[in-house]
Amino acid sequence: MDLSPESLAALRLDYAQRGLDRNELDADPLVQFGSWLAEAHSQNILEPNAMILSTVASDGQPWSRTVLLKTCDGRGFTFFTNYVGFKAAQLSKEPRAAVTFWWGALERQVNITGRISRTARAESEAYFASRPLASQLGAWASPQSCTLESREALEQLFAETKERFEGQEVLCPPHWGGYVLAPETIEFWQGRRSRLHDRFRYTRSEGSDWEIQRLAP
Numbered sequence: 001m002d003l004s005p006e007s008l009a010a011l012r013l014d015y016a017q018r019g020l021d022r023n024e025l026d027a028d029p030l031v032q033f034g035s036w037l038a039e040a041h042s043q044n045i046l047e048p049n050a051m052i053l054s055t056v057a058s059d060g061q062p063w064s065r066t067v068l069l070k071t072c073d074g075r076g077f078t079f080f081t082n083y084v085g086f087k088a089a090q091l092s093k094e095p096r097a098a099v100t101f102w103w104g105a106l107e108r109q110v111n112i113t114g115r116i117s118r119t120a121r122a123e124s125e126a127y128f129a130s131r132p133l134a135s136q137l138g139a140w141a142s143p144q145s146c147t148l149e150s151r152e153a154l155e156q157l158f159a160e161t162k163e164r165f166e167g168q169e170v171l172c173p174p175h176w177g178g179y180v181l182a183p184e185t186i187e188f189w190q191g192r193r194s195r196l197h198d199r200f201r202y203t204r205s206e207g208s209d210w211e212i213q214r215l216a217p
């Protein structure tokens with residue numbers, strides 16, 4: 001079905017499920033995030049741990065893409081990827097990032113900013129070992145972010161990798177591993193009627209407790 005420019009402009013929802021009050025918020029934003037993530041998971045949202053990760057190139061150009069959150073603990077938010085693709089090149093020059101979660105079924109958004117570092121090698125290896133074999137082979141086979149001649153070229157690389165590792169354990173490639181985003185700000189957004197949404201942002205200066213402020217929508 002066609003979506004005319006007028007219909008596109010008219011697409012809107014009034015968010016009416018619930019509000020978010022200051023006194024509902026945990027003092028620790030990671031605890032608060034954990035409870036929202038668990039609720040998103042219980043709603044059968046597709047990939048509730050998918051987050052839009054934004055990084056910045058050295059010319060100032062921001063780039064965004066989706067990655068999967070794999071751990072959320074006192075260190076922050078961990079995801080795994082290739083260490084030689086675009087995002088890795090950007091993070092090596094500018095180790096800061098922003099991530100956004102959008103859980104439409106709950107009318108909720110979470111925005112996080114912070115500093116990025118690599119996870120310990122042992123952690124990357126342990127997570128890699130838990131992945132399905134095809135994903136392990138894919139990490140060796142795919143030159144992430146490089147130009148490919150064709151789909152067949154990618155399938156050929158995969159077939160060659162499969163043959164190379166036949167009958168062997170597939171270990172974590174040196175060019176693959178985790179990053180952890182240590183949060184500096186975390187904002188919880190709950191959609192409300194008439195665009196009068198609730199927003200609370202946690203910020204923290206070095207060594208002090210988290211402060212929470214309500215922001216205008």
Ligand SMILES: Cc1cc2nc3c(=O)[nH]c(=O)nc-3n(C[C@H](O)[C@H](O)[C@H](O)COP(=O)(O)O)c2cc1C
Binds near residue numbers: 063066079081085145
């Ligand atoms: C739902 C979803 C989850 C994804 N999860 C990951 C992930 O965890 N790690 C990853 O490297 N790429 C993941 N991707 C692919 C990335 O969005 C992206 O295409 C890839 O990492 C290359 O990004 P880059 O060229 O900016 O480095 C995912 C894509 C989608 C749509």
